[in-house]
Amino acid sequence: MTIREVAAIAGVSPAAVSRYLNGGSLSEAKRAQIRRAIEETGYHPSAAGQMLRTGRINQIGVIVPQINSESVGEVTAGVAEKLASSKYVMILGSCALNEETELEYLQSMQANHVAGIILMGTAYSPSHAEAFQRCRVPLVVTGQKFPGVHCVYHDDFGAARELAGHMIARGHRHLGYIGVNEEDPAVGLERRRGVQAAMEEAGMDPEGLARVAGTFDPKTGETGLLQLIRQDPSMNGIICATDKIALTTMQALKRLGRRIPEDCAVAGFDDNWAGTLSEPKLTTVHFYQKQCGTEAAAMMLDLLNNGAQTPVRQTKLGYTLVERSSI
């Protein structure tokens, strides 16, 4: 089904159909005929023809560190939801946690003439900075605040500060922190710094924070806990960089015979569903991951419509403290 055939059915020229689709001056009568013809035939314009003629393609590249992760799934769902009502489709590149792949996708997607790229950020290195600068299509980064690029990110620092402040206010003043790879600015650095900021505000020494840097693997909770106890045997409050780590930590604590939260409070980030099942239920922070995806997609659509030369936009999203019973 080509634009010619549709035009023939509607009794107009192919140019008129193109104008109908892309917005050009057209009488209401023809508009109606064309609408009917398109509905009748289920015509969709060929991406190939469009791309050849315009040099652009109605596809937006989405680069994610891995797909099989809850937060990534939420963001992607948000992007998909927003894009569904646009003319753009989403082409997905998963890096399988390999950092080089991220930059390769950035390259190959541009070579494939995508209209724009949404990148779920993880680590930030000089080669990232260079690749971002060199990017010839609009680029939106989610989940991280990188300098000089359009971003939609979470208030990891604020969330951590409030969470830790809450824990301190409840009397847990010997804090421990189980973190992840600090090359990830948002999850690795900001959350830890937020905790330390809360300590400072409470008149405590931020360097007194017992801490270990693990990985995103939940097992980090178990191994991390043992290291933490060695660092500070009197520790009575643990904040973990993710709920998965926190839940594993809780299990390990229980095995050691400690009561939660009386002997030691625990908290995490992400509002994982499993946190509603544990005993006690996990206090955590809810981030608006799906909204992050829709915001990023909206920003991208705006960039594509109004030209990419606008000043750098960096949107910070809020969070909600979810108080349950582990503090």
Place this chain on the structure above:
Amino acid sequence: MTIREVAAIAGVSPAAVSRYLNGGSLSEAKRAQIRRAIEETGYHPSAAGQMLRTGRINQIGVIVPQINSESVGEVTAGVAEKLASSKYVMILGSCALNEETELEYLQSMQANHVAGIILMGTAYSPSHAEAFQRCRVPLVVTGQKFPGVHCVYHDDFGAARELAGHMIARGHRHLGYIGVNEEDPAVGLERRRGVQAAMEEAGMDPEGLARVAGTFDPKTGETGLLQLIRQDPSMNGIICATDKIALTTMQALKRLGRRIPEDCAVAGFDDNWAGTLSEPKLTTVHFYQKQCGTEAAAMMLDLLNNGAQTPVRQTKLGYTLVERSSI
């Protein structure tokens, strides 16, 4: 930089350059000239032109019911992993659980000339059957066994039978089943039938199974449990269609003061991570979701290479019973 310019530099016709790139008969002399011209100019053929001319595009459409779900994420990751080492990229369509969108994507992706489509199956209706038959590009369905289409699916029936058999063998002979929408053949029907098959093998009346059909929402566990108890107050074993439902059911049972598994055993499907945290730990069935994705992608690549006219292939994947302490 177009094929014409390269041809001019090499002193040959554009056709010769095309033959050089795609493998046609060509003298060694011209071959060398063209090689030099291409290296000199850094020419790369335009995907748009190729696509338009050949009608094919190096993209594989993946249609999923929703992205933000663990099993979908796993399958998608498997597909992505396999595709990464091929020349194809993945274009993702998420249906947001809307069944019509599924068929719309099937349409629009074909209109966009994708090379093939991988569809994560959910419901199966006459309009699905028709759309599948009418599909002009290779189609692989995952997670469901539909007649007449290439499929990669799980042994839901066998898994349910073994799981229920296990429960019966441990003395839980008054069974209840909390299911989901039975328009989903795999999760809705096969799992329930497997349970009933096990009952029959144990000399029980399969119609004696107390059962309710809920939704994928975990809350189904709570509401379903109450209905089940009303149907059969002496019930001492519950099988749930998913782990999420099972975990909620366990919570509700505990609130009613029942001991698990002494008063009532519980089991689910999917090997959700949360099942390792609950008290008691959840007995479940592990399906190989990621493998399902890689197998489907491998099948697709094979179909694309060796022509789609091969007989219908339906690959059944295995499962592993994960015995923990809820039975």
Place this chain on the structure above:
DNA sequence: AATGTGAATGAAATCGTTTACAACAATGTT
């Protein structure tokens, strides 16, 4: 009545590639 304005319209050119076709040369076969 003459002129200017702007919207509506279709014909035709264009994008970069592949490939059917025909032409040709070089070789082997009778």
Place this chain on the structure above:
DNA sequence: AACATTGTTGTAAACGATTTCATTCACATT
């Protein structure tokens, strides 16, 4: 020597969309 066979080569016609250009027409302004 005539003929078939094989392998190289270039020409030109697609593929399906967008967009420039020129034309028409209706209406408002002088």
